[in-house]
Amino acid sequence: MRIVISGASGLIGTALAESLRNKGHEVVRLVRRPAPAPDEWSWDPAAGVLDGEVLDGAGAVVNLSGAGIGDRRWSKARLRELAASRLKTTETLTAAMSRVQDPPPVFLSQSASGYYGSRTGVLREDAGPGSGVLSRLCVEWEAAAHAAPSGVRVVTPRTGVVLSPKGGALGPMLPLLRLGLGGPFGNGRQFWPWITLPDEVAAFEFLLGSGLEGPVNVCAPESADVNALVAALARAVHRPAFLRVPAPALRLVLGRLADELVLASQRMEPARLLDAGFEWQHPALSDAAAWLAAEIH
Template sequence: MRIVISGASGFIGTALSGHLLAQGHDVVRLVRRPPAGTGEAFWDPAAGHLDETVLDGADAVVNLSGAGIGDRRWTKTRVREIIDSRLRTTTTLTAAMARLAAPPGTFLSQSASGYYGSSRQGLLREDAGPGKGMLAALCVEWEAAAHTAPAGVRVVTPRTGVVLSPAGGALGPLLPLLKLGVGGPLGNGRQYWPWISLVDEVSAFAYLLGSSIEGPVNVCAPESADVNAIVAQLAAALHRPAFLRVPAPALRLVLGGHLAEELVLANQRMEPARLMDAGFTWEHPALADAARWVASGGK
């Protein structure tokens, strides 16, 4: 397949591009600088600019663009940047598709577990409605923007949670602290995080590109785990203690109340129902498997 990817230089995009290339696919990365070769094409989503000929002949478009959600405090300016960076990139892609006589057959546009809000109880399958909060409202708009793709385009909106990787990823500064033996759970640790290893995240995206599934898809591992379990398993795999709990008030003080509540302290017990029903196979279905993989440096 010929696959055009936005956000290809990001954490997930880099891994996905490499995986697809290794599978023999033709990958074109959208960049905001002069292209370095035939595997890159220029676009300016802030200005809504993308030459539609870049998408001409493509089998699929993957949209992974967006400003980092948890890397800065949520000022009004930063929240606007988080929202705009997702909606503008998505609508720039769908508008370019609409200008083609034969648009790509598949549009895989990233969404997030934030769709379900920060304090949901019970098991969350894809048919659960949206929650409350900034991230939930953003994900509703983000997914709606993806569905402005032309009629006949199969639209998939993967709702991704916490991606575990030896490089840190969504674990941010927690993993280096655990390696030093000075880390621990965040808040009371009883909040569920919908986790998945980077290997399985990428495999799931590749699977969705080749499937007939459309609409929202929960992209997480089949085994549920709360933060206490995630930290304990990672610490055990690293042969380190993990007893320095970070209390919720400290997280709210350092990160800001809204960011802490919606990202770090959020309770989202997602189930990957549609992937399980489709027969997708995880390399790391259990948390212990993923923790050992992270501790081994991805070997």
């Protein structure tokens, strides 16, 4: 099957493309530059430009594009960039699908746990959106994906924190933990939905082949608050993690990003994946810590 991926150079996209190729699929990566490689196709989502030929007859499209939410402090310009990098890419893909004779039957378009905002209680897919910047962005992002032509099965995975020694959310944390300088954020009692990179990739492949559509929570079945999560990561690198970062300091450095991302609590449950019979390699935090320890050393 030919699978077209946007955002294929990121953490998830790189791992997903490699896994799909290893399973015999043809992967075409959309790139924002001239595309000399045979597995690349040039596009300009900021201008809404994509030749629909690359989508015509494809088996699936996976949309992973989007500037990093936590990469830098949120200024007005940065918030516009975060929105445009998601909405323009998604709109360009759905518009191109509408122009081709044989649109892909599956459109898997990334969303995020930020859809739910920060709240108490268990969050399944039928929970409504929260309030705040990330919630509004995710609502618009998912709506843009559902503009795909009739007959296209649209899946919007709401992904949590992806654990990997290669980067992602752990990128800035692991060097500090290795030095014994890491620790929980705020009081550490906020829940972060987490998943290892191999399970993230496996879940995406499962969603491509399943009949599921609409929102799907993509996280491990075991909940963990930040205290437990950081402790598990510290064990993986054989270091203590007791230097707690107080909430006021986080707000001073990160501004609004602190409350919406770092201090936000989302006890997300992967209800639809569980019901569909998906099997995790690392369903518990202890499994994830053991895997990380093996990968790091």
